[in-house]
Amino acid sequence: MSQVLTHDDEHHGPEQGKGVIGFIKRWLFTTNHKDIGTLYLWLAMLSFFVGGGMALLIRAELFEPGKLFVDPNFFNQMTTMHGLIMLFGVVMPAFTGLANWQIPMMIGAPDMALPRLNNWSFWILPFAFCLLASTLFHAGGGPNFGWTMYAPLSTKYAPPSTDFMIFAIHMMGLSSIMGSINIIATILNMRAPGMTMMRLPMFVWTWLITAFLLIAIMPVLAGAVTMMLADRHFGTSFFDAAGGGDPILFQHVFWFFGHPEVYVLVLPAFGVISEVIPTFSRKPLFGYHFMVYATVSIALLSFIVWAHHMFTTGIPLGAELFFMYATMLIAVPTGIKVFNWVGTMFKGAMTFETPMLFAVAFVFLFTIGGFTGLMLSLVPADYQYQDSYFVVGHFHYVLVPGVIFALMSAIYYWLPKWTGHMYNETMGKWHFWLSVISVNILFFPMHFLGLAGMPRRIPDYALQFTNFNMIATVGAFVFGISQLLFLYNVIRTVRKHGKKVDDRVWEGSHGLEWTLPSPPPYHSFSTPPAIH
């Protein structure tokens, strides 16, 4: 009997009371890294479907020329919110959730370094998103100036609800900074004896660098939106030429945040792929040291390329040349990563379970996004690409079959470890094939549209763009609906359907987390493991 009780305590944490109140208290007051990781991941899942629903509205409106479902103002609100929610509500919380679950288990630590801070970093987020979502119901509508919030459209010409968005961004920034401090403190101080820096799993390395990036850039974003707030209400004119300011200043500050932010989204994805590919190739990661150096150089370079988002704004020739060369340079470390993944697969003994399928698709499709990125860096050609659907195609290739696929891969890879049960492999394969086909139908035609002259962020378009828009919309709905398979598969596994798994879960898995039982006890590595 006592055995059963300890068992419960082992896996689910201490009881906080009975019924709904007990349940709420259990999750509201938790400081356990596994609980908080779970909370982050469910928040990301919820936002994924909210943001995805918005994307489907956008695609539905763009199915044919002419007004179909929504008016242009609401369309603009959808593009803005879709962007903000997907970045701040899906990708960042999802990776923070993965970090919470995995980093302590991967480095042999009992928990995160600052558990209470951890709790706070998470619980700010639901309130921030409620604030942000509430703007859609305000008089005058929600923010309608794109997630890039270019002044003066976002200052003098913006709806009153913009202030709510600004405050929500401040809160998300706080949460990210605290989360990053926690991750850095954990990785630097809590490693098990023998776990030297150069033995850290790649996922931990990429997150360490990401956390430094976040600490550097989130205050910059906070500064940018605070200047917006001051311009709106306190009579300053940072971004108003009439008062001695400059609208381009906003873009400089924003993209100084925005470009490293891109790598905040993608570096942990690199980390996940660097874990998954060796496991299913049954071969250690090729060129570990170079992978680490490449990640560091990508992070450093990301700070000196921001103006490549602004080539058409009239920045001087010298600046255009500098930012072009710096941007092209990023292709070198990114190339190293891709080559090393291929090197890992080469001469391995590969099997293709769902996580591996997503990882392989990541390498292919992210590389395509990288190619268009290289094309975009060439300033003269960029004059034709800038603000067209070519750019939309480019960054969605990097973010959806790139980052989102990496997240899917990570969930399928570690979910059996977290729950102790295997997900449904057939359903996972269906999810993969439907996603990988539809995602290309969805985003590849966007390159053609952009090259043929279709600007981004328009709710209505000329007749010549009809064909490819229809194709993209069909792809979007297939992609959107197939994600329900993923949701169902995850819920099913969490509710302990599916066969039980052993500690290793995967035949080729290596690393400390696989030495723990599946599911791991509520408090793992209370005594540091021995590292061989």
Added chain:
Amino acid sequence: MLSMLNVCKSIIVLCATFASQAIWAKADHWQMNMYKGVTPLSQDMYDLHMVAIVICAIIGIIVFGVMIYALLHHRKSKQHKPASFHDNTRLEIVWTIIPFLILFGLAIPATKVLIRLEDSAESDVTIKVVGHQWKWQYQYLDQGISYFSNLSTPYAQIENKEPKGEWYLLEVDREVVVPVHRKIRFLVTSNDVIHSWWVPELGVKRDAIPGFMHEAWARIEKPGVYRGQCAELCGINHAYMPIVVRAVSDEEFKDWVGKQTKIEDKYLESQDKPKDQRVMTRAELMNEGKAKYDLICAACHKQDGTGLSPLYPALKGSSVAVGKPISRHIEIILNGVSGTAMQPYREQFTDEEIAALVTYERNAWGNNTNDIIQPADVATVRQGNTQQPKMVNKARAGGLR
């Protein structure tokens, strides 16, 4: 073997179909590549774009080739035993240096084109392009011509109530006319938010930034009509501010310039004699008013006049649209409201158009004031506004008392 041949044949036929479409069709509904364009710059851009695509394709074929080979052969199901190598410094250095060299090769032509692109000295024609929410204004600085260029697609087409024309959303009431084989300099700026003036076939994209002016240039080599759109999100009607450039021969351009009204004399006649203006019937006013309202005002104030409070006030039942004096209503349209999105329309609308608009707004959606405003009334207000304040007035206003 035979089947391979058939496959090749069908691929060739398919490619040929695509290629021929690109040549014949006016607006290619399956266009997949960048415009070659009609200026030296746009051709340079196209060439650079193609070089980049080819380089990416070659890298892609090599990398994906190796990867696909591994995916096919190095599987556990084929009893492939995993190797245990995990490092090769020499290989790492090789695949660091090779991409670096490729990029170096790519940077040289890009730099050359860029330096040419930024050289807008010695132009023959200078056109100032001003972005407004949501239309473009063109000012020919040497010729003294200035006009607005509005979307001319009827609102009914946007609402799917009429079949859409060939150039749906890519047509304007007044085109930009430019001579061919001349260096044309565009000075791009904005009156409110950031816009971007983009005509793909000219290879010109310049952000229009309020308070700053940036240059772009084009030398068009082929007469024709070239269409583009605003490329930077600029508010509700971002999709509805197209650009149409008509390139004509030198003589035709001179002809066209001769026919344009100069800025100075536009209102000279009517201003002095407001009473001499045309008298319009109520039906005329209401029809013209509705057409203009749906095209321009409805973006913010909504078709049913309910607006989007608090940013864009409702006109239905508003004190401005039903209250007195009517001159206040006219004045707001003429001069705008500073600090808001309501811009001055004094330059954009004629007296007749404003009269029609005011009449429509005062009688539509249950604003049944029965007021009829004639162009002469508008002219009176316009004149009153442009009058130089007299010394006496200044004194009365308190300045000199």
